[in-house]
Amino acid sequence: MPSLLDVLPSQFGFIIEGLPVTISLTACGLGLGFLTGLPLAILRVYGGKSGRQFVAAYERVMRSVPPLVLIFLFYFGIQTTVFEIPGFLAVTLALGLCSSGYQSQIFRGALESIGSGQMDAARSLGMSKLQAIRRVIAPQALRFALPSWANELATMVKDTSLAFVVGVAELMRRADYVRAATFDPVIPFLVVAGIYFLIVFPITRIAGTWGRERKRLVAGV
Amino acid sequence: MIDYLGILLEGLLVTFELSFTALGIGVILGLAAALARTYGHKPVSYLANAYIELIRGTPLTVQLFIIYFGLPSLGLLFSPTFSAIVALGINSGAYQAEYFRGAIESIGGGQMEAALSVGMSRTQAIVRVILPQALRLALPSWSNEAAYLPKYSSVAFLVTVPELLAKAKVVIAQNLKPLEVYVVVGLIYLVTIASLSKVLDTVYERYKFTVE
Amino acid sequence: MTKVVVVRDVWKSYGKVEVVKGVSFDVEEGTTTVIFGPSGAGKSTLLRCINMLHPPDRGTVFLRDVDLTKASNKINYYRSKFGMVFQHFNLFNHMPVLDNVMIGPRVVKKIPGDQAKQIALEALEKVRMKDWCNHYPSQLSGGQKQRVGIARALAMDPEVILFDEPTSALDPELIGEVLQTMLDLAKEKKTMICVTHEMGFARAVASDMIFIDEGTVVERGSPEHFFTNPVNERTKRFLSRLTELYGRHESRSEVADEK
Numbered sequence: 001m002p003s004l005l006d007v008l009p010s011q012f013g014f015i016i017e018g019l020p021v022t023i024s025l026t027a028c029g030l031g032l033g034f035l036t037g038l039p040l041a042i043l044r045v046y047g048g049k050s051g052r053q054f055v056a057a058y059e060r061v062m063r064s065v066p067p068l069v070l071i072f073l074f075y076f077g078i079q080t081t082v083f084e085i086p087g088f089l090a091v092t093l094a095l096g097l098c099s100s101g102y103q104s105q106i107f108r109g110a111l112e113s114i115g116s117g118q119m120d121a122a123r124s125l126g127m128s129k130l131q132a133i134r135r136v137i138a139p140q141a142l143r144f145a146l147p148s149w150a151n152e153l154a155t156m157v158k159d160t161s162l163a164f165v166v167g168v169a170e171l172m173r174r175a176d177y178v179r180a181a182t183f184d185p186v187i188p189f190l191v192v193a194g195i196y197f198l199i200v201f202p203i204t205r206i207a208g209t210w211g212r213e214r215k216r217l218v219a220g221v
Numbered sequence: 222m223i224d225y226l227g228i229l230l231e232g233l234l235v236t237f238e239l240s241f242t243a244l245g246i247g248v249i250l251g252l253a254a255a256l257a258r259t260y261g262h263k264p265v266s267y268l269a270n271a272y273i274e275l276i277r278g279t280p281l282t283v284q285l286f287i288i289y290f291g292l293p294s295l296g297l298l299f300s301p302t303f304s305a306i307v308a309l310g311i312n313s314g315a316y317q318a319e320y321f322r323g324a325i326e327s328i329g330g331g332q333m334e335a336a337l338s339v340g341m342s343r344t345q346a347i348v349r350v351i352l353p354q355a356l357r358l359a360l361p362s363w364s365n366e367a368a369y370l371p372k373y374s375s376v377a378f379l380v381t382v383p384e385l386l387a388k389a390k391v392v393i394a395q396n397l398k399p400l401e402v403y404v405v406v407g408l409i410y411l412v413t414i415a416s417l418s419k420v421l422d423t424v425y426e427r428y429k430f431t432v433e
Numbered sequence: 434m435t436k437v438v439v440v441r442d443v444w445k446s447y448g449k450v451e452v453v454k455g456v457s458f459d460v461e462e463g464t465t466t467v468i469f470g471p472s473g474a475g476k477s478t479l480l481r482c483i484n485m486l487h488p489p490d491r492g493t494v495f496l497r498d499v500d501l502t503k504a505s506n507k508i509n510y511y512r513s514k515f516g517m518v519f520q521h522f523n524l525f526n527h528m529p530v531l532d533n534v535m536i537g538p539r540v541v542k543k544i545p546g547d548q549a550k551q552i553a554l555e556a557l558e559k560v561r562m563k564d565w566c567n568h569y570p571s572q573l574s575g576g577q578k579q580r581v582g583i584a585r586a587l588a589m590d591p592e593v594i595l596f597d598e599p600t601s602a603l604d605p606e607l608i609g610e611v612l613q614t615m616l617d618l619a620k621e622k623k624t625m626i627c628v629t630h631e632m633g634f635a636r637a638v639a640s641d642m643i644f645i646d647e648g649t650v651v652e653r654g655s656p657e658h659f660f661t662n663p664v665n666e667r668t669k670r671f672l673s674r675l676t677e678l679y680g681r682h683e684s685r686s687e688v689a690d691e692k
Contacts, residue, residue, distance in 0.1 A: 064369075064414040066375035066386070072386075124512065124586075124595075125589060126542075136527075143527060162376070172280070185291055189286050190287065193283045197278040
């Protein structure tokens with residue numbers, strides 16, 4: 001059996017091939033979470049009482065259910081009742097829905113901090129509520145939400161590691177593969193930890209800087 | 222459904238075991254790291270920072286596998302449950318450290334100055350003045366982390382710990398109804414976390430008033 | 434003279450609290466009406482009932498001959514006929530000054546871009562903020578922000594301009610520039626309804642003053658009436674407190690007058 005150090009370069013190559021998959025999973029999951037979360041946040045802030053209650057319950061559920069459970073639910077649950085579902089799709093749906101609970105919260109906080117005065121001013125010009133949201137509230141809210149959203153991006157990258165349970169060939173699965181093939185229990189995971197870190201750490205740093213920026217701006221308004 | 226609920230609840234007990242123990246470890250590690258970062262000398266502070274950033278910058282899954290597969294290679298043979306608790310504890314500690322650090326820094330230099338000027342040593346100031354206030358301040362976000370630990374503990378399934386998710390798999394292997402069982406499991410997590418949040422909120426409310 | 438705005442028996446509650454209780458008054462074209470009174474008396478709420486931002490629970494509001502309380506399907510259109518200037522400016526922080534003033538004509542009145550830009554520049558010229566076109570609101574002082582707010586309202590060529598305590602959030606030395614702008618507008622015979630404490634302003638240009646306390650009209654009349662012999666006890670008390678507080682203030686706005 002060759003020692004790990006001999007095969008490390010090629011094994012590393014094998015692991016890093018998972019990077020594009022991890023990135024696509026992140027993009028898809030985060031995208032789904034955004035497309036679902038933002039409308040929900042708008043519904044909660046500007047919809048009536050029932051809108052508020054529905055979204056509050058939705059957020060609760062999506063934040064409490066473990067991503068693994070949702071992944072299995074979509075992958076195995078749908079498989080046996082409806083149709084064959086590829087692992088990638090199951091993970092996207094699961095992580096996307098989980099994320100939508102958090103993103104809904106993030107955007108709600110942003111919308112609420114924009115303040116009713118902006119809505120008043122827009123409507124006093126004759127804009128409809130929808131026009132006001134589109135042109136005045138949402139642009140400002142998105143900017144405000146950026147630091148928290150960047151943190152959510154970092155979280156999503158990490159959560160994609162769960163995809164390996166349904167056979168998606170992303171970073172984690174490939175690392176596990178190498179472990180099984182070389183019987184080295186640790187180094188493949190250390191390698192993959194390093195790769196994740198190199199992606200996640202810059203994101204959280206930038207998020208931190210943006211967060212401090214935002215604090216400064218809010219105080220000055 | 223009633224017949225397999227018992228099996229699931231067995232798993233839930235293990236989930237609780239994981240969560241509470243990990244939470245305890247996390248508090249100790251988190252507090253230590255937060256204090257080290259704020260008040261420690263350069264090398265200690267740097268180490269604490271490295272711990273926090275490395276753990277928060279990598280997936281829990283990876284950390285879990287490193288510990289689960291790594292411990293035996295060091296000659297330490299422990300149960301999967303033990304490995305999972307260690308991994309969850311270390312992970313939780315890093316996130317708790319950030320909550321504690323934020324609270325400690327909010328309490329601010331002014332309190333430290335006041336304590337020192339009265340004649341306290343730094344340690345006394347930290348223990349008697351800063352920490353009591355900081356812990357109170359950190360309580361809401363800490364309660365949040367605490368309530369959600371059962372959710373994070375579900376990854377222990379990956380290393381054969383017989384917790385809730387693992388038991389769900391066992392049940393499904395017998396009754397072949399994955400959709401139904403996973404929905405039930407989801408609900409169990411939901412109820413568990415909601416109850417924990419409620420309990421912690423009530424504790425927080427009561428404690429808040431007796432202190433100020 | 435034609436009546437531009439007619440308010441009849443307007444009532445408004447928030448939850449169980451009645452804030453506006455049966456207020457009625459008329460506003461004639463080309464005049465400045467000053468509404469004043471203690472804080473929390475419902476004056477801001479009343480303004481928002483007039484332009485239907487928060488429609489009244491009971492009563493009617495007429496804009497010329499249109500009953501706004503029954504015009505809910507075209508309410509945005511009629512609301513654009515009012516201009517509103519806010520105590521906290523409410524400029525759109527994510528756009529530069531020019532866009533702030535342009536957005537109304539462009540998006541609401543659907544005026545093409547170049548024309549809208551012209552209109553905006555003229556409005557900004559009027560409030561002496563034309564040089565600040567490309568600056569962002571965060572780069573402006575309070576007085577500058579408020580003047581842009583006024584330009585934003587003017588750009589819509591409104592029938593009536595509503596002012597909700599436009600100078601209350603300003604540092605004293607910045608109040609003058611805003612009052613000056615408002616004085617100019619009043620002298621051009623724009624129809625204005627102003628909620629304000631600035632008695633110097635009222636004395637200079639108001640044709641009508643309305644004292645509101647606890648949601649109802651307590652007394653109404655010309656400035657001379659209020660400053661020489663007000664009738665109601667509550668009115669007298671409020672006015673004497675005001676002049677104590679703002680006495681020094683009035684001389685400042687008179688100085689602005691002379692500029």
